[in-house]
Amino acid sequence: MTTTEDTELIRRLADDFSALQDAVLARMNGICAPENVAALEDPSLAGPITVVLAHADVLARGAVRRAELSVQPRERLRPLRADARKVRQARSQAEAVYKERRAVHPSGTPRPVGPLELRVARRAFPAAFAHALRQELRARGLPDGTPQAPESDLARWAWEQKTAGDELPVEVRELRDCDDDAFVQALLRDACEEENTHLRHDALAERWSRHARTALAWGRYAIGQAERSVLAAPPSARRTRLDALDDAYQDTAVLAARAREAQLRSMDLHDRMRARMATGPFAELVAQCRAAALARFADAEPELWRTMGELTARHQADCPEQADGCRRCHRALAGLVADTVPAASGKVGVAEPETATAPAADDRYALLTDLPDTAVVAVADAAVGDESALCGYGWAAEDGTTGHGDSLASSSGEAEVIGICAAALSLQERHDDAPVVILCDSTEAVDAVDTALLAGDPAAAHRTLLFPESRQLMDRLLSHRHRVQVRWLKGHIGHDLNETADAFARLALRRANGRTPRAAARREEARILRSLGPGLGSLAAAA
Structure with a gap:
């Protein structure tokens, strides 16, 4: 196939849920066309593959359950159970592949990291660094919390920062502002009646992801009620009730797929907002404020700063990950630095070890x-x-x-x-x-x-x-x-x-x-x- 044909096939699989699911299941069973096998390896399909397998997983388990409740012979149950195990395994593998590929920025380059000293200070002495940052922000006339994006509700924050485009459509605004019960009901209608395209809007991504699990729980509730109804009837009179159980599994399979899609959209939103923070004037402001806060931290704690500088310098001299910016090294270094702080230095804000919430x-x-x-x-x-x-x-x-x-x-x-x-x-x-x-x-x-x-x-x-x-x-x-x-x-x-x-x-x-x-x-x-x-x-x- 030519590059154009490859691209067209990948696009078709991305846009056609049924075609993608058929291809994924065919690959799982070893009967997939070679061109489809190659297309399924494209990084852009890693997320959608987890969506179709979430759907297939519920349906495969539903097929097993119907057979069990209709009292099928053991030899007829074996292939259904084997297929359900294969789908579950394929789903786990697809999730692992997606996680690995998401670890790399969509552009193919690693996500940017700050200076090692900055990351060590923030992790080892969060209270002290936060105090220094507040001082710097106030000196610049900026409110506390700037210039950091929130950990959640990123879409609303983006709109407040005038970075997310035009005014929200009326339908999107209604979904964003309705109460939680109404939103869950909208998710159930989306899965069981008619797809709501407005859910894909960035302004709803995090809320959709947050409440998709609740909607999925109501799907499992319908399955439970249907199971009870089937079990209350003698085997000879179960056909109609088994059909209702099938319907419940079908709806729950869609809810599972939509829940996974919501997770992907929320994670994609986070990636895009974080990337936006790392470029342009906002990124420059972030870098300036954090660098100045680090200087304030060094002035306030000179001995601590000297110790931290010596440890990071020795580490960087022979670290095999130095070319990558020591992306993951700050965690271990923060522990080493914190261990060097005398007990009397509690005022610096040494991170306290986590304590169990349950009684000993x-x-x-x-x-x-x-x-x-x-x-x-x-x-x-x-x-x-x-x-x-x-x-x-x-x-x-x-x-x-x-x-x-x-x-x-x-x-x-x-x-x-x-x-x-x-x-x-x-x-x-x-x-x-x-x-x-x-x-x-x-x-x-x-x-x-x-x-x-x-x-x-x-x-x-x-x-x-x-x-x-x-x-x-x-x-x-x-x-x-x-x-x-x-x-x-x-x-x-x-x-x-x-x-x-x-x-x-x-x-x-x-x-x-x-x-x-x-x-x-x-x-x-x-x-x-x-x-x-x-x-x-x-x-x-x-x-």
């Missing part, structure tokens, strides 16, 4: 020492699936009671919240006025429930609670909020109640998705209960 492992039982003897303590856990929003939860209490069930959740955190609420509601009914304490190994779930209990409003946990099932449970729990506490417990450390809750959660999920028959589930439940033994003991005593 040694404190996980001490948290219960303040409870009254009448307190009822239980551990809750949850399990989520890959294909749909179906989840399982389980709990086990010190008094020997246990429970498990299934629901729908958008994330593992939401599933854990459902488990906490189910355990607390059940135990408060069994124990008249006793305080109920639920332990859980998910910090997200503990924080969400605790926030809602303190506020007296389920909306306070809206970032974790997306679906009506969890919100309704939380609403019920709030009427008992003065009797309920939630606390964090380190998970999977061999504690009986934690392991029991986990086993029940996994059993409940397998039962909910039909992978464990009713009789087998009863036998497994009995086995889990036998493993507890006659004496549960207390969590506090287990320390």
Whole structure:
């Protein structure tokens, strides 16, 4: 093929979703035409290939699920499962290729880097350098924060800087300014009804990427509901319900593809805005302000500056990446420089080591020492699936009671919240006025429930609670909020109640998705209960 023909083929594949997906799957199966194989290697297609494989991945898993629920013979399931594994592997490989190619600037040249000393100072002593930069900005009559672009909402910032072109179209402005629920509904209509071309506008790229995952979760919710409907019918009467399940997978496949496209557009926007910052008058202003701030830093901390200069000079003398500007070396050098600072130099703003937000492992039982003897303590856990929003939860209490069930959740955190609420509601009914304490190994779930209990409003946990099932449970729990506490417990450390809750959660999920028959589930439940033994003991005593 000629260069013109190659270019035309690449353009056609980029513009035609179905043609690109057919070519990618044909290459995966070893039956792709040579000219298509060559075209698929073009760097411009690396991102679009991840989009079509996100779509194909959901459809392949949907084909497997339909076959499972229609009780197909094992020999007919094997090729479907093998194909789903191949698509998943191809998707992982495509994501890795895209990541590698994105590491190089679209122009083919590495992204520009600042002077090594500047990058070391900013990383090792962020507070001190930020103070020097603020002084320089004020001396120039510039507001704090200039001349840096924000980490998010780059498109709005670009418009404020008069760099993004003309006035926004009305449809784009409406999508940008509507509330989050309305925006998610627009994404669902885009995927399930009619494509909205306005979403591709730069002003919406980051918001689209931010909310695409929520829209995708609602697609998985539809799959979960359809699965439940199929499993409620006998195998001989499932055809119509299986068709509805197919429809849910088709819609979710489009949502997955559009979510990946949104990510690509957001990353592309970031690249273009960062590139714009690196050129022209704005770049000159950035360089001048940072260089002057570095000089102020050196004047304020001469000994520190001398030490940093010596270390960077020695490093650059024999660094194999010197020709590349020591692009990644500042991280290690910042650690070396910070180690040379005496403890008394805390005023320079040495970066503090990160601390765990969760309680230390040694404190996980001490948290219960303040409870009254009448307190009822239980551990809750949850399990989520890959294909749909179906989840399982389980709990086990010190008094020997246990429970498990299934629901729908958008994330593992939401599933854990459902488990906490189910355990607390059940135990408060069994124990008249006793305080109920639920332990859980998910910090997200503990924080969400605790926030809602303190506020007296389920909306306070809206970032974790997306679906009506969890919100309704939380609403019920709030009427008992003065009797309920939630606390964090380190998970999977061999504690009986934690392991029991986990086993029940996994059993409940397998039962909910039909992978464990009713009789087998009863036998497994009995086995889990036998493993507890006659004496549960207390969590506090287990320390």
